[in-house]
Amino acid sequence: MVTTFSAYCERKFEVQPVEVKYCDGKSYVYPDLSVYNMEVPLSYITDSIGVSLDAQEVTSLLNQMQLQAKQSGSGENCSINVLVPPTRSDVLHACDVMEDVAIAYGYNNIPKRKPSSLKPLPLNQLTDLIRHEIAMNGFTEVVTWILCSKRxxxxxxxxxxxxxxxxxxxxxxxxDFEVCMLYSCVLNSIGKVARDLRMMIRGCQTGGWL
Incomplete structure (x- = not known):
């Protein structure tokens, strides 16, 4: 924000620093417009995006995004050294650098592929089968917290x-959230509903968390 609005100052791109002293004796100068260094593994960038890029291509793409980058290391230990300027305060993590590479590369240029995690977990699959069979026998599923009080x-x-x-x-x-237990949570819910309906309730709850 400081770098953006400094363009509208009387003396463009010039701001006055302020030293802030805290009660514990520490002091800091604001705004902090220093350039900081970030090291991002090349494998992290390419694996996350899903394309095969060499270090030279990645550094070129980052330079297009106003990030000064250069190669560090080689082979499996190859990484990208990125200098983040104050104008790019949105770059906080390695994933932000990876995102900039993807934007510069072009999302439409990334080949589409199916995610590898489309199959449900065996426990969830079993729970769904049990839930279906119980519902077919006339029970209404109750969805409650899995935590209740000791009382x-x-x-x-x-x-x-x-x-x-x-x-x-x-x-x-x-x-209200001290103990893990589905049984007590179901009884608590049924008890509150039964006071108003005054009729037989066939309820159940399934879960694979405990």
């Missing part, structure tokens, strides 16, 4: 905590 899991079910049965969260965000 809902033990005291309200007249059970004692033996410290080994339930998976207890070490640092819960609230008292």
């Amino acid at each position: 809902e899991n033990f005291e309200m079910l007249n059970r004692k905590d033996d410290k080994s049965t339930a998976v207890i969260i070490g640092n819960p965000r609230s008292s």
Whole structure:
């Protein structure tokens, strides 16, 4: 933002630095317009985009995107050394450099290919089959949290905590999400609905998380 608006200053492209002193004794000069260095493996760039490019092609594409780049190393250890100017504050990670290469190369020039992860996980596939069979028998699926409070899991079910049965969260965000348990969550939901409907409920919940 500073580099953009500096073009409209009375003295173009000139800004006044400010030193900010903190109570702990540290001080920093703002804005920080220094050029920083970033090292990105060539294999990361080419594998992520899905095209075969050599180091010279990658550096040429990055130069088109206002990033000064040069080759570092060779072979499997080949990487691209990128100097990120203050005008490119959007470049924060190696993925940003890879994205710039893809943009300069042209998304339409990247050959289309099917992702390698189209097959569902065996556990999810089994869960879907079980869910379908239960629904065909007249049960309504209940989708709840997989976390509940200790009170809902033990005291309200007249059970004692033996410290080994339930998976207890070490640092819960609230008292409502302390223990991993589908059973208690389903009973809690059915109990709230049953008070209003006053009729028989056939509910179920399937899950492969626990």
